[in-house]
Amino acid sequence: MERPVVVGVDGSGNSVRALDWGVEEARLRGLPLRIVYASxxxxxxxxxxxxxxxxxxxxxxxxxxxxxxxxEPLVTTRAVSDEPAVALVEESRTAALLAVGHRGRGELASLLLGTVSLTVAGRAHCPVIVVRGQGWPPSSPGRGGRIVVGVGEGTGSEATVAFAYGEAALRRGEIEAVHAWRCAGSDLAEESGPYSKRREEHLHRASDMLEAALAPAACEHPEIPVTPRPAEGNPRDILLAASAGADLLVVGAQRHRHTLGLQLGPVNHAVLHHAGCPVAVVPRA
Structure with a gap:
């Protein structure tokens, strides 16, 4: 049985945008669409x-x-008698992808991100797209666009990178792969300043790490243009800057068994609250 694309709706304008995004994902992937209303x-x-x-x-x-x-045969609806966040997290167990608006009905307009969206992004078992900012308009779906993917240190970015490449392949878009790095200062003249030897070593290391993280997905999708961008600075600031004008920002979230609370981390919290485009959170075990 095919896993559906699930969309949470509540009648708000934001949930309509999430619905349009979910419809496009289902259409491009050839998957059924399940629309869920929980209350x-x-x-x-x-x-x-x-x-x-x-x-x-x-x-x-x-x-x-x-x-x-x-x-119509591929669209089903489901009314769930439960708290919306709880219901959608449960739906994510059997979903290929879950889409939600960044803020729901009845939530304060001053909130940057609603509690349901944050909870689902922090606990879902499948990739979640929180539809905020701009992104692909429904009037011109599935054609081009820039997808930014954040690549962290070490291993563990495989699922995140693979999801970003998958979206780019579906939408005939391009990838901008971002890895943020920092170089500690030194009192030595040759190890300080913008052109220091230490800084060059950090830059080479970051570039090599980024290339290695992208290699498997790049080999599978050689047709997708990709721009690796190692950048010095705070990951939060670099990803938020990259999200400006992007169509989708993809980040990974580590999931730990038997751990309570939202499993997002400070960088993911920041981009979910402030990114200028929709944000995809891809869980990894």
């Missing part, structure tokens, strides 16, 4: 009937919108 409406007392009507209305409108692009 504990039965707890609302007198407002339960109104919330139930909203659930039916939102799911019906979402299915109709999606079927225009994917085809």
């Amino acid at each position: 504990l409406w039965e707890r609302y007392g007198e407002g339960a009937a109104e919330e139930k009507e909203a659930e039916e209305r939102v799911l019906s409108a979402a299915a109709e919108r999606a079927a225009r692009w994917v085809g």
Whole structure:
């Protein structure tokens, strides 16, 4: 059985953007699309009937919108009686990909990122795309675009890089692979300044590491243009700068068994809150 692309909807404008993104992912991948609305409406007392009507209305409108692009037999809807974040994390166990808006219905406009989106990105078992900023408009899907992928130190970036290349292959886009590095200062004249020997050694090491991380996916997709960019500085600042004008930013998130809380890390927190484009969080064990 094929794993579906899952989209969480709640009737907000942000969830409509997530729906459009999920529809495009399902269409390009040739996968079914599952639209999920989660709510504990039965707890609302007198407002339960109104919330139930909203659930039916939102799911019906979402299915109709999606079927225009994917085809109705491949689109299913599901109403889940649970907290939205809990329901979507559970859905991620059997999903190929999960898309959510960056902020949901009823959340304060001043919030940069909603609690549901943050929780799902931090706990999901499949890649999650938090649709924020710009990115591919639904009016011109699947053609070109720049995908930025953050590559960390050492091993462990395989899944992240593979996902980025997969998206580029589907959308006929290009890759910008970013690795941030730092060089500690020194009191010695020959080891300080922008052209120091120590800095050159760090740059060569970063370039070699980036090349090695990209090699497997690059061999599989030789047709995809790629720009390796080792950059000196704070990873948070470098990735946020790279996200400006990008169509998608891809980052990895380490998942540890039996560990509570959001498994994201400070850099991922920053890009999810401030990136100028949609952010894909790819879990790795």
